[in-house]
Amino acid sequence: MTATATLRDSTRVDWRGLAWAYLFFWYFSGVTHVLLQLSGTTGSYGLRQATIASFLWLIPLLLFPQRARPIAAGIGLVLWAFSLASLGYYCIYGQEFSQSVIFIMFESNPAEASEYFAQYFAWWMVPALLIYSTVAWLLWRRVRPVHLSRRAAWISVLLIAFSLLAFPQIKNLRRGALSAALAAETIQTRMEPAVPWQMVVGYLQYQEQLAGMQELLDKNKKLPPIENLVDPNNGQPTSFVLVIGESTNRQHMSLYGYARKTTPKLDALRTQLTVFNQVIGPRPYTIEVLQQALTFADQENPDLYLSTPSLMNIMKQAGYKTFWITNQQTMTKRNTMLTNFSQQMDEQIYLNHSREQNSRAYDDNVLEPFQQVLADPAEKKFIVVHLLGTHMKYEYRFPPEFAHFNDRSGLAEWVTEEQVPVINNYDNAVLFNDQVVARLIDIFAATEAHGLLVYFSDHGEDVFDSPGHKVLGRNEGRPTEPMYAVPFLIWESEDWKEAHPRDLSAFVDRPYQTSHFIHTWADLIGLRFAGFDPSKSLVNSAFKERPLLVGDPASPKGLIDLHTRLPAQQ
Numbered sequence: 001m002t003a004t005a006t007l008r009d010s011t012r013v014d015w016r017g018l019a020w021a022y023l024f025f026w027y028f029s030g031v032t033h034v035l036l037q038l039s040g041t042t043g044s045y046g047l048r049q050a051t052i053a054s055f056l057w058l059i060p061l062l063l064f065p066q067r068a069r070p071i072a073a074g075i076g077l078v079l080w081a082f083s084l085a086s087l088g089y090y091c092i093y094g095q096e097f098s099q100s101v102i103f104i105m106f107e108s109n110p111a112e113a114s115e116y117f118a119q120y121f122a123w124w125m126v127p128a129l130l131i132y133s134t135v136a137w138l139l140w141r142r143v144r145p146v147h148l149s150r151r152a153a154w155i156s157v158l159l160i161a162f163s164l165l166a167f168p169q170i171k172n173l174r175r176g177a178l179s180a181a182l183a184a185e186t187i188q189t190r191m192e193p194a195v196p197w198q199m200v201v202g203y204l205q206y207q208e209q210l211a212g213m214q215e216l217l218d219k220n221k222k223l224p225p226i227e228n229l230v231d232p233n234n235g236q237p238t239s240f241v242l243v244i245g246e247s248t249n250r251q252h253m254s255l256y257g258y259a260r261k262t263t264p265k266l267d268a269l270r271t272q273l274t275v276f277n278q279v280i281g282p283r284p285y286t287i288e289v290l291q292q293a294l295t296f297a298d299q300e301n302p303d304l305y306l307s308t309p310s311l312m313n314i315m316k317q318a319g320y321k322t323f324w325i326t327n328q329q330t331m332t333k334r335n336t337m338l339t340n341f342s343q344q345m346d347e348q349i350y351l352n353h354s355r356e357q358n359s360r361a362y363d364d365n366v367l368e369p370f371q372q373v374l375a376d377p378a379e380k381k382f383i384v385v386h387l388l389g390t391h392m393k394y395e396y397r398f399p400p401e402f403a404h405f406n407d408r409s410g411l412a413e414w415v416t417e418e419q420v421p422v423i424n425n426y427d428n429a430v431l432f433n434d435q436v437v438a439r440l441i442d443i444f445a446a447t448e449a450h451g452l453l454v455y456f457s458d459h460g461e462d463v464f465d466s467p468g469h470k471v472l473g474r475n476e477g478r479p480t481e482p483m484y485a486v487p488f489l490i491w492e493s494e495d496w497k498e499a500h501p502r503d504l505s506a507f508v509d510r511p512y513q514t515s516h517f518i519h520t521w522a523d524l525i526g527l528r529f530a531g532f533d534p535s536k537s538l539v540n541s542a543f544k545e546r547p548l549l550v551g552d553p554a555s556p557k558g559l560i561d562l563h564t565r566l567p568a569q570q
């Protein structure tokens with residue numbers, strides 16, 4: 001009796017009723033996010049945002065309390081249906097649904113997709129689905145009308161709308177960068193982790209990014225072919241492999257003298273490698289580096305990547321069958337350029353469909369596709385393997401059995417207690433990266449392919465390495481050497497060496513930046529074309545030393561010569 005009395009008393013709020021209704025709506029996004037958290041697949045952003053976004057559905061219930069149950073049932077059915085997709089995707093792939101998944105769905109052929117589904121489908125998924133749906137139904141039965149005074153109801157609705165729509169804009173306002181487009185984007189980003197927005201936003205973003213990529217591709221297709229192209233490799237089976245690493249600072253590799261043994265596999269291969277000691281990336285960001293490394297663009301001519309043929313175009317024009325295997329994300333706003341590059345190739349294998357870059361994804365999943373591609377019957381092959389390398393978060397880059405560095409051993413004395421686990425995670429990521437790169441070399445060598453493999457990282461990473469020891473990651477505004485110092489090495493097959501005898505070891509101490517990589521690559525494999533500049537080739541006797549310009553070329557005054565900062569070689 002008292003309970004009913006309380007309910008009817010308009011001054012008291014039925015918090016329990018509200019809580020049950022909220023829990024019901026939260027359930028459809030929350031379960032998947034809790035599972036993602038428990039399995040350590042991704043950071044907590046998605047769970048937090050889904051928790052906030054679920055308040056949205058309380059609005060109709062507050063405004064029309066007498067119809068609470070049918071309204072909740074209608075919304076619940078939609079959320080349930082959408083949640084099955086994200087939960088199902090998690091159960092099968094162990095990852096979060098994203099627009100990259102939509103991209104893959106439209107890109108890959110249905111037979112492949114259903115094969116994959118069959119491979120991962122397990123019997124327990126059926127009872128799990130039933131339990132999941134039953135719990136939803138039980139929660140719905142708890143939903144009851146919550147009567148607030150009109151005034152209180154409207155205030156609550158406005159509060160929810162404010163916290164979902166206006167509150168996120170405060171950061172934009174503070175930056176003085178508030179525009180309608182940015183406001184919409186901010187809301188999209190925040191709502192995306194919740195059902196049904198994952199699919200809705202995912203699909204919209206997919207469409208948008210696809211259009212952006214298509215525009216880039218169309219532009220690229222209209223470029224005239226490179227002139228005077230000569231390839232001496234015709235007539236015999238030849239394979240060339242370019243492995244692009246990620247965020248790997250060579251100063252953390254024992255191959256380059258790091259105190260910890262972080263690269264035992266490459267150390268063991270040392271005698272088969274040519275290891276270059278003074279190569280840097282021009283910029284501390286993936287896309288900006290590859291825009292230069294894979295085209296004629298450089299720090300002084302940063303826009304050439306759109307108006308001249310790329311390395312991919314040239315290899316294709318020279319008659320190579322071209323493959324792009326990547327463990328990087330595909331359909332994110334940032335990565336449209338990368339996907340455009342990959343689409344300039346004949347075949348693409350996309351292995352990373354996470355929504356957030358801060359998600360678990362191990363690079364060893366490139367190995368099997370690499371093996372398959374090497375077995376392709378095409379006579380001339382060019383394969384790009386793009387790794388996730390040692391990108392943040394470091395602990396997501398290596399499986400537990402590679403957690404080899406767990407204490408302070410091998411670290412400098414000034415490293416603080418809080419920095420130790422971060423450095424350890426980074427070094428463990430380097431250790432796993434060593435395994436992956438060495439395996440790629442082993443697999444390539446085992447095919448007895450005639451050709452060579454080049455590995456370099458896009459840029460480095462400062463893991464409390466620089467003076468002051470407070471820097472983590474990369475910041476173009478405050479450049480430090482570790483952000484740019486990359487590994488650069490070449491492996492050549494025996495018969496390639498026999499056919500092309502030359503002493504690369506004479507060049508290993510040349511200061512060089514990967515902006516001019518297209519010339520080095522051409523030189524290494526013997527290609528010649530209009531625009532080839534031997535003075536920009538790391539392996540040419542006509543090589544000319546240049547300033548190692550780092551910084552944002554959009555503000556030329558900001559370019560500095562890192563060369564003057566490099567320490568003398570031991």
Ligand SMILES: [Zn+2]
Nearest residue numbers: 247285286458
């Ligand atoms: Zn990068």
